[in-house]
Amino acid sequence: MQDILDKLMLTLWSVWRFRWTALVVAWLVAVVGWTGVAMLEYRYTASARIFVDTNRVLAPLLRDITVQPDVKGRVALISRALLTRPNLEELVRMTDLDHDIDTQRGLELLLIELKSRLSLKSGRRDDSIYTVRYEHSDPTTAKRVVQSLITIFIENNLGDEREDSQSAETFLDDQIVAYEGRLVEAESRLSDFRRNNVGATPNQAGDYYQRLDNASSRVRTAGLELKEATNRRDELVRQLEQERSAESNVATGSAQQSRILGLQDELDGLLTRYTERHPQVSQLREMISDLRNTDTSGAGQSGELSGQERLQNSVVYQNLRTLVSEASARVAELTARVEDYEQEVAELRLTVDSIPLVEAELLQLDRDYETLRTQHALLLERRESAQLSKRMGQDVDDVKFRIIDPPFVPSKPTSPNKLLLNAAVMAAGLGAGTGLALLLSLIRPVYYGQRSLALATGVPVYGSVSLYRGSVQRFKGLFANVTFLSFSGLLTGMFAVIMVFQLYGLTLEQLSAREELAPLISLRDADLVQRILSSELGVKIVNTIQGDSS
């Protein structure tokens, strides 16, 4: 501990040795520093808070990007999207910042400077509320710039949005018209086709193969029927022949016999088909029984009748002949029918190639038409929804940008903090002085005590002799010290004066800034007006009258 104290004392004495150098350096640094600080310009920062609908602003940019950037990325994008060169140029124009710049290069520099002094920052978690800040040495200019920037945002975006929706609508209309044309075309094509391929188009019975099946079965059925009818006719013809032959072969006496035989045969034939209860069967039996009865009774009475007469008189024969003609007619009918059906089948078979093709084409036309119709319907729907959204957008206020806090410039300048800087200059001066003194003492060290001398040289020290000063010398020493202290005091005094002056000057600056700002409060926003009136002037708003904005 003692060593530490000794070292401390030693250091202090070393600095004291070079006190004049330290003082001079401190003075130099302080004076230069204070002059520099005094020449610094005050800067004011105007700030406003706005609400930005980030999604809508970024939508055109991010339309085709599948991965959405995170909040920070979006904030950066917003900044770049809003602080574009056209916007900045318009800003410069609006605020007359370029009133003394002629060259292109000057304008470029101004724009760069503007961009660097403007800041658009968002809250950390929330990317919807942004703070616009601008720094300038003139508070009114700063405020004007921020106000103009916000105006530019709002105006630009209203315009953009309207344009967008307009173009979308036009596009939709064009598309719809085109589709309608195509639809009409398709319809006409379809109807033409249908017209041209009447027979081949599928009817209610079914498609081609079904039709072929039906026709074939009809042919088969009709063929069967024809066969039956043919058989019947043949059978009847045979019976007729048989009867005839029987009549011609048998004698007169046996004419009746042969007639009975004929009837018997006919009965047999009938019986193959009908039962006993059939009227024809019963009739024939009666006839047969009658004949037999008459045969016995009237045998040989009318034998002079000719065979033909007999035939003609023979009921059986006549019936048979009727039946035969009926059967023939039926056969002919059925034959015709079969032929007809067969022709139909043949025709169908002929068109076996073309009908499916037609059917396929018809299907395609149908499909095309269907597609067109669906698309058309979709477009119509879309146009409707676009119109609806546009109407909605017009009715509701555009919420892409909204001012939360209007531009405000505090009357106290944001930078530089001259008070702090002045104090820092003083500290720097003192530090530099002391540092230099220390450095010098380290470069040229001397001995203060016997012990260090002995240690350093290794030579025995016989003793140390105190400093003796005569009165003159003592006075001189005192005088020097007093001078030194007075100069140091002077420096401190200057520092105090400068600080006080700075405070006073700051107050002055605030007052003048406030006076400058007073008439510039814009009356665009009713909320703002309300707020100002109530806070600054203590006026309470009793009633607000809504008027139009013109």
Added chain:
Amino acid sequence: MSSIEKAVNSLDNRFDRPNAELSSLPAPRLVSTDPVVAEPARGELAAAPLAEVNAVGEDDSAHSESAPERPAPLILPVEAFRKAGIICPDEPKSLIAEEYRSVKRPMLNYIGRQESDEERSANVIMVSSCISGEGKTFSAINLALSMAMERSQQVLLVDGDIAKASAGETFGLTHDTRGLLDLLQETSPDIESALIQTDLPNLCLLPAGQPSDHGAELLASEAMATLVQHLSERHADQVVIIDSPPLLMTNEANVIAELVGQVLFVVAAESTSHDMVKDALARLTGSPNVGLVLNKVRKNAGRGNGYGYGYGYQNDKRRPASRSRS
């Protein structure tokens, strides 16, 4: 020793003062016949009038009564000493006196210990420093005065700083007083005549002498070695203190350093840098015994002795009776 001196010494013993160390002024050692000259006024400043004393002394040497030619002893300019902070013989307990007591002790011990067949005599002490203004002359004079207060030391203070001759000046001698350089230039010098006896019986002076352009060469000559040798052997308990020029600024100091047996190196506190001391000491590596003394120490800066002086003598318990001060 001459008979007269022996008689004076016995006179001293008869008085038998309790403060044996210090012989107060005026010491009745004068052998001059002129009573006026014998008792010069007190409190005079060290200035020109002493030249007259010397002249008178010189003249008197021609007609001293019963002794070989002996000039009037030089009165120490005590007031001047007091103003300059030099030891005043009538203040034996002052701070400066105490400090130099501790400084001289090891040197005297070394003299006592010294082998007889050494080449250089330990009783020849050189007082030097790095640069001028550090207090060589101050230290030399103080050392001389301090040693002169010893009981049996004969001290001869030689002003070897031939450029400035400040030691002689402090004693009040003019620059043209015959001294060292003159002795060196003479072929067969009369050494004793050049020595100046002060009113302290143990203390003699040899001033620098008439300034010469070849001072350095003279100091380096064989004659100087012979002279130093002679001076060191003058008495049994002789101590020769040579106040030399600064070591780093001249070459003469190196030369003198070759001839002496002890060196007292003066370092000024808060003034001499470490490097200078190192350089100077490096030049003295040939000398056998080097000792340092730290001069101009502020009481509060370094801690010197730090434990105070004047032990026991401030409360008047055992103060010697009838101390005459002036």
